[in-house]
Structures are given as structure tokens and as C-alpha cells.
Amino acid sequence: MADITRYYPQLNELQALLTTAGKISEYKPDQALACFDHPELMSIACIGIPSRFNPWETAAFSDVDYSHHLQIIEYLSRADASAMMMLPGASLSTRAILTLGTERQQARFFACFEHSPAWTFFAVTEPGFGSDATAIACELTQNSQGWWLNGQKMLVGGAMRASAGLVFARYEQSHRLVMVFPEGKTGPLQRELLDTFGLAGAALTRLTMTNLSVKEDDILGHERRGLQQGLNALSKVFERHRPMVAAMALGTTYGLLKALETRPLPATAQHWIACQWRKYHVLFQQMLALAEGYRTGQQQYASTSRLKLSATRLAEETASHLPHWLATEDWLEETFLRKRYRDSFAFEYMEGTSNIHLLNSFRTPEIQGDQRHAVP
Structure with missing residues (x-):
């Protein structure tokens, strides 16, 4: 069996940090986050974010292939998967941004990582529809005053602390992924932490968007066919x-x-x-x-x-x-x-x-x- 610590011996130390954080994460989450103040742990959390947007990349984890990435995740989860899910950094949204976003959109989305590791989210699931992407009710609309998002998303991981995220929404007869930046939008964008039985580190959240204004430049792949980018x-x-x-x-x-x-x-x-x-x-x-x-x-x-x-x-x-x-x-x-x-x-x-x-x-x-x- 492959031993990933042959390539990354520092994983033993990082695993111990996750164990320490995991033991207090459910009742002292802020104190648990303080356990993550380690450059190489932050570097792992940001794997997948391109180097040009990622000041937290370290030499040891600068070019991690997919196989090694999976093995790193598996190894750290032996200590505490829930604690690992508390980490800031890359999320599902990273791959979508890199697949569909222009260079300008990518720079805007990843700007939140410039000064400190940040949380991001990817919102698809809805109350009443689950993850059935063909049946979602969250809607992107346009009028003379601009673009607007309305709807609810459920079970969104990491959204409570997130600086940026993607929302999957219906647009006319197709679908769009829309960049959302929650900070300073406490009225049109409400965030509610949900109770969880397991993997509390995911910090599952309910998002409620009520006439949330978005820029046209924040709509990924807007010029493409709906199916291609939806x-x-x-x-x-x-x-x-x-x-x-x-x-x-x-x-x-x-x-x-x-x-x-x-x-x-x-x-x-x-x-x-x-x-x-x-x-x-x-x-x-x-x-x-x-x-x-x-x-x-x-x-x-x-x-x-x-x-x-x-x-x-x-x-x-x-x-x-x-x-x-x-x-x-x-x-x-x-x-x-x-x-x-x-x-x-x-x-x-x-x-x-x-x-x-x-x-x-x-x-x-x-x-x-x-x-x-x-x-x-």
C-alpha cells in the first residue's frame, strides 16, 4: 500500500494539529481554527488554486498531482475529517471558476486570498428540491436596473465564513453559475448556520437571497450555451x-x-x-x-x-x-x-x-x- 508520508513527511505533524482541533471543534470552533495556523496546512487547504492567485502555496505542496492530493486527504482524515473540513481554501467552486471563468473573473473570485486564507462555497441544493439541478427554483433575472438573484440554498458548506462563492441558478430556459461575495450584504443575503449531527466542521448553512444584486461580469460563461455552462x-x-x-x-x-x-x-x-x-x-x-x-x-x-x-x-x-x-x-x-x-x-x-x-x-x-x- 502506498505511504504518502514518504513524499510528505510533514503530514504527521499536520495530522496532530487536526486531532487537536477536532477534539474542541464542536464546542469551541474559533479556538479550533487557531490550531490551523500552520503554513503547510494552509498550503494543503489551497491546493487547486492557481499559483498566480495563491500566496499561501509552499514549496512542498506547490505541484501536487490528483493522486497525491487524494492520498493526502485520506491520510489527514484518519485523524479527523470534520476538522479538515473547517479549513479555508479551495472548494467545489474552484474547479468551476477555472473551467468557466474568464481570467478577469478568476482574478476577482480569488482576490479574497490575497491577504489571508479565505473560505469559499458552492451552492446548489435547495429546500424541496434537494440537489436535483433540473428542478431548482433559485432564479437569476434581469431588468432595467440590473441583474438579481432570488431564492434559497440549503446545506451549503463553509458559507458562514465565506468571502466568495458560486450560486447555481435558473436563468430563462437554462442555468447559470453566479459569483457571489457575501461581505457587506446582510440584507439581501442572509446566512443561517444549520444544526448538524456529524461532520460539523462543514458548517452547513442556509442561504436566503432576496433581490441580491449581481454584476453581469459575475455570471460565469454567460455568452455560452446554457447546457455547456450549466x-x-x-x-x-x-x-x-x-x-x-x-x-x-x-x-x-x-x-x-x-x-x-x-x-x-x-x-x-x-x-x-x-x-x-x-x-x-x-x-x-x-x-x-x-x-x-x-x-x-x-x-x-x-x-x-x-x-x-x-x-x-x-x-x-x-x-x-x-x-x-x-x-x-x-x-x-x-x-x-x-x-x-x-x-x-x-x-x-x-x-x-x-x-x-x-x-x-x-x-x-x-x-x-x-x-x-x-x-x-
């Missing part, structure tokens, strides 16, 4: 981000299994743990194979969904046995372990639920010309 762009963004969710789920599974191995357990439990380790190693290799596929330019929509689905199920399956294998006193005293137990059941709701990925897993790729790709 649903297709959304599919590509999620396709590359879902393996990162799988990496977090695998890292969480690793941490739980290691915690179990330190306890005196019956033979049946030890046999079960060995089986879980085999599943973990298989999925880890699948993750590396997926990363290699992306490196060679393959579209892997179905494989990505299968990996996310399997990694999520493994984390849940492992966590569900903890209360049964551990002694009652041990379980009650281990507050940090119980937190990670709760986190294990939250990956299901990140970047598509199991039902969505079951459907995607069996989609046959289309062939257009000499290119093979999955049906969006």
Missing part, C-alpha cells in the same frame, strides 16, 4: 470532487479500525476487523486507479459514483459496530471516538446520496467521435 459544468465539478469525499470516508474508516485494534476484543471481532481492512485496501487501490484514469484523460462518471458509494458504506458499516464491540465504559468515556462515529454517517449526504450513485454506477458511457464519456 448542467454539464456541474457534472464535471462533482465528478472530480466525489473521490475526495471517498478519500475522507476511507480515512475515517482507517481511524476507526485503528482505534478498535487497540482494544481487547473477542476473536469474532478481530476476524471482522480483518475483513474490514481487506475492504479498505481494495477501495484504496480503486481510488488510486481512478486518479490514474483522470491523469490519462479518461471520463469516469460511473466509477466515481461506485467509489463514493462503496467508501461511504464502508465507513458506516465500520462505525455501526463500534458500540457493540467496545465496552460500555470505554464507549461512554471516548467522546472523540463518538464524534468520529457520528461523522461516519454524514458522508452519505456529501456530493450525492447513495440512490443517486446507484443510478450513476450502471450508466453506460456514450461514444461521440473517438471520445467515450458517461451520460450526465
Whole structure:
């Protein structure tokens, strides 16, 4: 099995910072954020942001390929995936901006990173519609006074502290991604922190936009066909981000299994743990194979969904046995372990639920010309 610390030995120190932050993150979030004051941790958080916009890049993490990035995420998640999600830096919006934004739009969006690491968000999910991008109600309109956003978004990660974000909205008969800059817009843009059971570090937020004024220059790909810059762009963004969710789920599974191995357990439990380790190693290799596929330019929509689905199920399956294998006193005293137990059941709701990925897993790729790709 690959050991990412051979390439990045400093990950051990950074993992310890996440553990420290994770233990206090649910009741002292501001104090937990102070644990992240480390240049290389900030550099990891900003992976994906181009060097010309990224003053937080360090030499060690200046040219991280996709495979190593996934392994870094998995390794740090062994300590605490929720704490890692508290980090500022790149988000789903980064890939969309780089795919659809002009150089001017990219410079405007990433300007918030100039003086300090910043949070960004990507808002798609809506109350009543979930993540069904074809049914969203949030609307971009135009009149003689300019452009306006109206609607609600739910379960938006990192939006409470965000300096910039993207909102997916309906526009006439198509869709648009719109850059939004929340600071100073407390009237037209309301942010509400939502209660969460697991992965509280995501700081899930409800956004309410009421006649939020936006500039035409803040509409990504406005001159292109709606399908090109709407649903297709959304599919590509999620396709590359879902393996990162799988990496977090695998890292969480690793941490739980290691915690179990330190306890005196019956033979049946030890046999079960060995089986879980085999599943973990298989999925880890699948993750590396997926990363290699992306490196060679393959579209892997179905494989990505299968990996996310399997990694999520493994984390849940492992966590569900903890209360049964551990002694009652041990379980009650281990507050940090119980937190990670709760986190294990939250990956299901990140970047598509199991039902969505079951459907995607069996989609046959289309062939257009000499290119093979999955049906969006």
C-alpha cells in the first residue's frame, strides 16, 4: 500500500494539529481554527488554486498531482475529517471558476486570498428540491436596473465564513453559475448556520437571497450555451470532487479500525476487523486507479459514483459496530471516538446520496467521435 508520508513527511505533524482541533471543534470552533495556523496546512487547504492567485502555496505542496492530493486527504482524515473540513481554501467552486471563468473573473473570485486564507462555497441544493439541478427554483433575472438573484440554498458548506462563492441558478430556459461575495450584504443575503449531527466542521448553512444584486461580469460563461455552462459544468465539478469525499470516508474508516485494534476484543471481532481492512485496501487501490484514469484523460462518471458509494458504506458499516464491540465504559468515556462515529454517517449526504450513485454506477458511457464519456 502506498505511504504518502514518504513524499510528505510533514503530514504527521499536520495530522496532530487536526486531532487537536477536532477534539474542541464542536464546542469551541474559533479556538479550533487557531490550531490551523500552520503554513503547510494552509498550503494543503489551497491546493487547486492557481499559483498566480495563491500566496499561501509552499514549496512542498506547490505541484501536487490528483493522486497525491487524494492520498493526502485520506491520510489527514484518519485523524479527523470534520476538522479538515473547517479549513479555508479551495472548494467545489474552484474547479468551476477555472473551467468557466474568464481570467478577469478568476482574478476577482480569488482576490479574497490575497491577504489571508479565505473560505469559499458552492451552492446548489435547495429546500424541496434537494440537489436535483433540473428542478431548482433559485432564479437569476434581469431588468432595467440590473441583474438579481432570488431564492434559497440549503446545506451549503463553509458559507458562514465565506468571502466568495458560486450560486447555481435558473436563468430563462437554462442555468447559470453566479459569483457571489457575501461581505457587506446582510440584507439581501442572509446566512443561517444549520444544526448538524456529524461532520460539523462543514458548517452547513442556509442561504436566503432576496433581490441580491449581481454584476453581469459575475455570471460565469454567460455568452455560452446554457447546457455547456450549466448542467454539464456541474457534472464535471462533482465528478472530480466525489473521490475526495471517498478519500475522507476511507480515512475515517482507517481511524476507526485503528482505534478498535487497540482494544481487547473477542476473536469474532478481530476476524471482522480483518475483513474490514481487506475492504479498505481494495477501495484504496480503486481510488488510486481512478486518479490514474483522470491523469490519462479518461471520463469516469460511473466509477466515481461506485467509489463514493462503496467508501461511504464502508465507513458506516465500520462505525455501526463500534458500540457493540467496545465496552460500555470505554464507549461512554471516548467522546472523540463518538464524534468520529457520528461523522461516519454524514458522508452519505456529501456530493450525492447513495440512490443517486446507484443510478450513476450502471450508466453506460456514450461514444461521440473517438471520445467515450458517461451520460450526465
